[in-house]
Amino acid sequence: MxxxxxxxxxxxxxxxxxxxxxxxxxxxxxxxxxxxxxxxxxxxxxxxxxxxxxxxxxxxxxxxxxxxxxxxxxxxxxxxxxxxxxxxxxxxxxxxxxxxxxxxxxxxxxxFGVTLEMIGPTVYTFGTAAQKEHCRRILRGEEVWCQLMSEPGAGSDLAAVSTSARRTEDGWVVNGQKVWTSEARHSRYGYLIARSEPGSERHRGLTAFVVDLEAPGVEVRPLRQMTGGASFAEVFFDDVLLPAEAVLGEVGQGWMVAMTTLGFERFTMFGRSFGRLVRQAADLDWDASDARERFVDVVVQQRGLAAFEEGMHARLLAGSAPGPEAALAKLATGRLVSGLGDAVRRSLGAELALDDPSLDDWRLVLLAGPAFHIAGGTDEIVKSMIAERVLGLPKG
Ligand SMILES: Cc1cc2nc3c(=O)[nH]c(=O)nc-3n(C[C@H](O)[C@H](O)[C@H](O)COP(=O)(O)OP(=O)(O)OC[C@H]3O[C@@H](n4cnc5c(N)ncnc54)[C@H](O)[C@@H]3O)c2cc1C
Known part of the structure; x- marks a missing residue:
C-alpha cells in the first residue's frame, strides 16, 4: 500500500x-x-x-x-x-x-457550475503545469472560481473590456471593475479578462489572468437579486499586484482564451428536468381558461425541448460532437421558465403575494425567469448566433 x-x-x-x-x-x-x-x-x-x-x-x-x-x-x-x-x-x-x-x-x-463547466477546462487548455494543478483542487471541491468577464460597459460586447492590467518589472497591476460575477463571494480564484496593452481597441490587447481574490486591493460586493439570493457580485480592483506567472495563455491572447471558454457550451438536459416542475404545476388550479391555455403551451414546449435534447443525446452517443444547436436549447429553456412563470402567475393570481412559504418555489420560478434570458448570452445575442452559425445567414 x-x-x-x-x-x-x-x-x-x-x-x-x-x-x-x-x-x-x-x-x-x-x-x-x-x-x-x-x-x-x-x-x-x-x-x-x-x-x-x-x-x-x-x-x-x-x-x-x-x-x-x-x-x-x-x-x-x-x-x-x-x-x-x-x-x-x-x-x-x-x-x-x-x-x-x-x-x-x-x-x-x-x-461549482461555472467552475467545472467553463473555467476548469479553460485553465486546463491554456494553463502552465502549476496552473493545471488548480484543476485537481477544483475536482476535489477545494477551490471555487469565478469568471471575471462582464463589466458595466462590457456585457454582450465583451470586446469593450476596460479593466486594465499594466505591466511592471515583475508582474502586473490591475485596476477596474467587473460585474455580475457569479459565485464571487465563495471563490478563492477568479479568471480575469483585462486590457493589457494601453490604447488597444476591441479584441486586440486583451490578456487572461488567474487572480487570487484574497490579494490586497480586491473587493467583492455581493448584489442582491429580486429572487432574494445574492449569487453574483461586483468585483473591484484597486492597484492589485499580480505576479508574471498569473498570465493564462499568452500575453495579448485574452480574446482567444475568452472565446474558448464561451465555446465550452453547456450541454444541458433542462427539458427533462422541467418535466418534474411541469408535473408538479399540474396540481395547481387551471380552471381559468387563459391560465390553462398558457399552461398547455408550456407542457407542449417542455415535451418539445425534452425531445430535442433526446435527439442531441442520441447524436452524442453515436459519436458526434455537440454542435451550435445547443444554442437552440438555451433559447427554448428561457422561454420555458418564463412561460411557466407566466402560467403560474395567471393560475395563482394575487395568492402569490401571500406570506405563505408553500408558494416560495413558484415565486422563485416566476422571478428567476429573466435571468435565463440573459446569463451566458442574451436571447438577442443567441438568436444572432443561431442565424449565422446554424442557419448560415449573413451577419446582421
Ligand atoms: C444569472 C447571471 C449570471 C451571470 N454570471 C456572470 C459571470 O459569472 N461572469 C460574467 O462575466 N458575467 C456574468 N453574467 C453577465 C452576463 O454575461 C451579461 O449580463 C450578458 O452578457 C449581457 O450583458 P449586459 O448585462 O451588459 O447587457 P447588454 O450587453 O448591455 O445588453 C442590453 C440589451 O441589449 C441587447 N443587445 C446588446 N447588444 C446587442 C446586439 N449586438 N444585437 C442585439 N441586441 C443586443 C441585449 O440582448 C440586451 O437585451 C451573468 C448574468 C446573469 C443574469
Whole structure:
C-alpha cells in the first residue's frame, strides 16, 4: 500500500474498468443510491439553488464542497477531464449519462457550475503545469472560481473590456471593475479578462489572468437579486499586484482564451428536468381558461425541448460532437421558465403575494425567469448566433 491519498486510489481503480456508457450508468446509479436520496419528482432545487435566499449560505457552500469531494473520492468528478488532473477521461456521452441520473437525486449543486463547466477546462487548455494543478483542487471541491468577464460597459460586447492590467518589472497591476460575477463571494480564484496593452481597441490587447481574490486591493460586493439570493457580485480592483506567472495563455491572447471558454457550451438536459416542475404545476388550479391555455403551451414546449435534447443525446452517443444547436436549447429553456412563470402567475393570481412559504418555489420560478434570458448570452445575442452559425445567414 502506498501513502497516496485514498481518493486517488479510488479514481484509478474505477478508471481501470474503462466502462461503456451503460456500465458507467449502472455504477453511477449504485453510487447515487448509496450516497444520496432518490427524488425523481418534486421541485428541481439544483436548477434554482443559486437564486434562492438562504438562511445559511455558508452551510450550503460547505455541503456543495463536501458533495464535490465525495464525487472525487468515488471517481465521479471530472468525468470528461483528463486523468492527469484527477478526472476520468471518459466521453461526453458518459458525462451526459451522469448529469441525467444526478438530476433524479437530491444533492447539493450549483456552487461549482461555472467552475467545472467553463473555467476548469479553460485553465486546463491554456494553463502552465502549476496552473493545471488548480484543476485537481477544483475536482476535489477545494477551490471555487469565478469568471471575471462582464463589466458595466462590457456585457454582450465583451470586446469593450476596460479593466486594465499594466505591466511592471515583475508582474502586473490591475485596476477596474467587473460585474455580475457569479459565485464571487465563495471563490478563492477568479479568471480575469483585462486590457493589457494601453490604447488597444476591441479584441486586440486583451490578456487572461488567474487572480487570487484574497490579494490586497480586491473587493467583492455581493448584489442582491429580486429572487432574494445574492449569487453574483461586483468585483473591484484597486492597484492589485499580480505576479508574471498569473498570465493564462499568452500575453495579448485574452480574446482567444475568452472565446474558448464561451465555446465550452453547456450541454444541458433542462427539458427533462422541467418535466418534474411541469408535473408538479399540474396540481395547481387551471380552471381559468387563459391560465390553462398558457399552461398547455408550456407542457407542449417542455415535451418539445425534452425531445430535442433526446435527439442531441442520441447524436452524442453515436459519436458526434455537440454542435451550435445547443444554442437552440438555451433559447427554448428561457422561454420555458418564463412561460411557466407566466402560467403560474395567471393560475395563482394575487395568492402569490401571500406570506405563505408553500408558494416560495413558484415565486422563485416566476422571478428567476429573466435571468435565463440573459446569463451566458442574451436571447438577442443567441438568436444572432443561431442565424449565422446554424442557419448560415449573413451577419446582421
Ligand atoms: C444569472 C447571471 C449570471 C451571470 N454570471 C456572470 C459571470 O459569472 N461572469 C460574467 O462575466 N458575467 C456574468 N453574467 C453577465 C452576463 O454575461 C451579461 O449580463 C450578458 O452578457 C449581457 O450583458 P449586459 O448585462 O451588459 O447587457 P447588454 O450587453 O448591455 O445588453 C442590453 C440589451 O441589449 C441587447 N443587445 C446588446 N447588444 C446587442 C446586439 N449586438 N444585437 C442585439 N441586441 C443586443 C441585449 O440582448 C440586451 O437585451 C451573468 C448574468 C446573469 C443574469
Amino acid at each position: 502506498t501513502d497516496r491519498p485514498r481518493a486517488e486510489v479510488a479514481v484509478t481503480d474505477v478508471l481501470a474498468a474503462g466502462p461503456t456508457v451503460a456500465e458507467f450508468a449502472e455504477q453511477a446509479r449504485a453510487f447515487l443510491d448509496e450516497h444520496a436520496e432518490h427524488r425523481p419528482d418534486g421541485f428541481p432545487d439544483a436548477m434554482f439553488a443559486q437564486f434562492r435566499e438562504m438562511d445559511d449560505v455558508e452551510a450550503w457552500e460547505q455541503s456543495c464542497r463536501q458533495w464535490q469531494r465525495t464525487l472525487f473520492e468515488h471517481g465521479f468528478a471530472g468525468i470528461t477531464w483528463p486523468a492527469e488532473v484527477g478526472g476520468r477521461g471518459l466521453s461526453p456521452a458518459h458525462a451526459l449519462a451522469w448529469t441525467d441520473l444526478e438530476f433524479e437525486y437530491d444533492v447539493p449543486r450549483g456552487l
